[in-house]
Every structure is written in C-alpha cells, then in structure tokens.
Amino acid sequence: MSTMTAPADAASRRVVDADAAVARTRARNGITETLSQTLIMAWRALKKMRRNPEQFFDVTLQPLLFTAMFAYIFGGAIAGGVHSYLPTLITGIVAQTVLTTCMATGVQLREDMEKGVFDRFKALPIARIAPLAGPMVADLLRYLIAAGLTFLMGVIIGYRPSGGVLGVLGAIVLAIFTGWALAWIFTWFGTIAKSARSVQGMSMLILFPATFLSNAFVPVGTLPGWLQAFVKVNPISHMVSAMRELANQGTIGSEVGWTLLAGLAVIAVFAPLSVRSYRRRM
C-alpha cells in the first residue's frame, strides 16, 4: 500500500479531532433538542413569510371578502336578514378559512421539500419531525390572522357575539388548535404527493365537500335526511358547533370536547404517518 499523500504539514495544526468527535456523538435527540430544532425551523418559516408577504393573501383577503359576500348575498335567503345570519356565518367562515390555510401548509411543505436545502436538513443530526413541525408552528400565526380577521369583519358588519370577548377568544383558540391539528393531514399529503400541484388537487377534493357538506353556512334542518346524516358526523360540523357554543353562548359544551378529542386523534395518527413517509422519501 502506498503512503498517504496529505500535505506534509498536515499534523501541524489539527483543529479537528476525529476521535473526540466520535466520542461526542449522541445516539439520538432529546426532547429539548427536538423542541429547539422545531422552533428554529419555525423561525425559518417566519422569515420566509416576511420576505414573501403574498403568502398572507389567503388568510387576509379570504376572510374579509367571503364574510362580506356571504353575509349580504345569503343572509336574507338563509336567515331572513344579514344580522340574524352572522352568528351562523362567522364561525362557518372561520372554519373554511382555517381549512384553506391548512391546505396551504401542505402545498408549501411539498414545494419546500423539493428545494436543495431539504437535502441538508436530512443530512443534519436533527429530529425528523422538526422540518415538518417547524413551518406548522409558524402557521399558527396564519390561523390567528385568519380567525381574528373573520371575527373582526363580522363585528364591523354588525355581528354582536353573545359569548363576549372571552367566548370569541375561546373560539379563536379552538380554531387555531383545530387548524393546526388538521394541518397534519395536509402535511402528510405533502410528504406522499408527487408535486405541490397534486397536494393542491388532493386537498381540494377533501376541502370542498368537508366545508360545504357541513353546518358551516346553512342550518342543518333544511337539508334532506340522508345529507343530514353525513353533516352530523362531519368533523367540521363539530368544529363549527363548538365555535358557536363559545362565541354565541359563551359556554364550553360537549361539542368543544369532541372537537378537541378529534383534533388530538388526527395529530396522533397523521403526525407519525407524516414523519414516516418523510423519512422514507429520502
């Protein structure tokens, strides 16, 4: 075997010591590391949002436009007047906007994963969940904007929630939580789909029936019986009912409980699924 031909002064100024580096390695990340890595990924996502403000169009324009449009167009027909429709409508729009935002989470993740920087994320000793959960933490801001703006727009039009400030805040928090939980489904789409476009397609397929075949915009009693059966089990209906309990009555009822439970169940199923398929995709 020939001798090693590193430059002659190789030994003169060793900065890197392989044996020490091996000794320093750890077999896995702890909870604290995982958490801090997730937060750094969230920082990255927030930076990107600030540099591409057009990402906020969906969470700002949609609530403003849809609230006004739906209120004035359907208010008379559905509830006999704009004002009497608002308690039904506002929570429905919140649910719809939050779901659209979830979809954006999946689409953006897919786009992001195609970029070179994800290669580096995979090569780094970081928790596999961090690149997925980080952007989702940053998205909490988007849910907040979406839910907050919708209520604000409602109040401007004349909505006076009987649940009071606390009730509305509760509804907003619930919307943010539900949005965050449901976003894991779309994140999973993001990790299994071939392209961002197909994530969008898959999401639309779920989104439209889920929001319109619910109690979000119309009283369930007006629907044919077979449709009522579906609407009643649709989780979006529960989410909307729970928000109505909070915002319009100021009470925490069983619907809130069911919504929280469903959210946790979604996270428990789709977070591991997402991490698994992200890991596989390498």
Add this chain to the structure above:
Amino acid sequence: MQMTATAAVDAVGLVKNFGRLRAVDGIDLQVRQGEIFGVLGPNGAGKTTALRMLATLLPIDAGQARVFGVDVAREPHRIRQLVGITGQYASVDEDLTATENLWMFGRLQGLRSADARAAARRLLAQFGLEEAADKPIAQFSGGMRRRLDLAASLITRPPLIFLDEPTTGLDPRTRGQMWDTIRELVNDGCTVLLTTQYLDEADQLAGRIAVIDRGRKVAEGTPEELKASVGNSTLQLRLAPGADQETARQVVRRVAGAEPVLTPESGRLNVPLDTADRAADVLIGFREAGVGIASVSVAQPTLDEVFFAITGHGAQGAPEESAGQQQETAPVTEVK
C-alpha cells in the same frame, strides 16, 4: 506518517438498487483518516449514490458501511454528527441571507445563538463571502453558492467531509480556490471523500483514487499509479482532412506501443505516452507514413483515456466533460 487505527470510511460490498437498475453494485471503499480520497467516474457511474448512502441520505440495500467505526445503517444519527456533505446542487435556503443560513444550520446542530453567529462570521471570512454576508442567496453566483454550501457543511467542524463534484460547472479560477479550500480542510485534520469526473482534479487533490464505472469499482490506486496505466501524458492530434486514419492508428501502435483513442468523425486522435518526449517519435512516424496533421497538443490524460485503458470503453454519459480538457468546459454563468 502517523495513522489511526479506525478508518474514516470502511465500506464493504455497498449495493443500491433503483427499481431494476443496480446503481451501486458491490463497491468497497476504505478511506484513511486525514487523507483526500477521490472517487472518479462519469455521470451515472454511481458515485453520488454511494456517497448519499454513506451520508445516511439513502438506505443501504446490501453491504456494510462504517464511519470512524460507527455503523451507518444502525446509527444514522451519530453518522450525521460526524459527516458534512456538500452536494452538486447548493443545499442552502434561497430565501435567507448567507449569515442567516449559517446561523440556522449552526443552531440546528446545537450551537448557542452567539456561537452560531461567531461560526458564521468565521466561515464567511474564510470563504471570502463577507461582503455578501447579508445578501439573499438568490443574488449569489454559482461559485459563491458552492462556497457557502461548503461553509454550511463545516459549521460544527465535522471530521469527515463528503464533496460531491465540488467543482463541476465552476470556472477555472473558482475551481482553483475550491481546491485550496479542500487542502486546508485536510490541514485542519479533516478527512475528505470527494467525487469527480476530472482526472486532473483527482490528481491535484487526492492521495488515492477509486475509479467507478457502472456501479462497480474498476481500479484503485494513487494518481501516479492510475496515470501510469494510461501514460503520463497524452498527445492530442487532429488529422488533416483526408488523412488515412487506419495508417495513423498503425503508426501509433508501432512507434508508441499503445492503442490510440480515435474519433473518426472529427479525425481526432489521442495517444497515451509514457513521457512527453515520445510525442516527437509519433510525429516523425506520421511524417514518414505521409499522414497529414491539422493540429497538435500534448496534455494530461483525460478521464476518458483512463477509462479506455481500464475498462476498454470510454466514459459514457459524460461526453461534454470527458471529451476534452478542462479548459474547454464553459465557465459557469456569473450572476447578472
């Protein structure tokens, strides 16, 4: 020279299948600590795939790999703490500035905020990127991206660096800078495993070279050993239009005792030589045989010639890089 017992990389029988295609077909690699090891081969030979397996970016289908004695398949998390990898395509975040990128990668690997910032500053200075520190990457030239990418791999000073075609697409000046940087890494005590399509690059940097073709290792040795197998230099001739190519081939066989690499369409003829002196003998042979010559140059052998000598076929899949000398490859477009 002092040698540590554990190899930086010890891979035996690495296999990777993509569907029916066997991209890596039983490659063994032994890289010693502190050396620059070159993996030479054309596009599609399996270099990148092998590297990605060793860096835990691809599962290993068969075979075994250890990095500083740590099993790659069993303890990927440990491997990721020991290896810095820089790919052919810049893996930095386009929307962030250079400093933000380095800070983020430092933080992700457990550096405290101030330490990450200091490391970012140090690396930007080391790679001559200080002026671009707060510019978004989108404004970077190809060479700057590569340097930033390498800097990003070095934040936590990993003892083993994988460089996947570190200079492909770079202009000659930037290429030279990259070579200096790689040498410095080894001076600092790092081990470097690099892939390249350029014999010249492997020759410049690597202490040992493995030649990979179609997923298999076809040769291994020092640059000198490899070059000796093809001759130390190459006589490049372009025959005059109408010159008899078959006669030319026979003259080369007789005078230089070697098989020329002939491109019939362009009348190009490459002759491997033991010493550059033999060029004169070949030229005189041509004059005597009445073979006209349009142009003459003597150059280092190319990857194509090494391949021809070792495998009996050219380095397919990389025509533009392997057909000529490096000077002929177009420099990367600088940013507008």
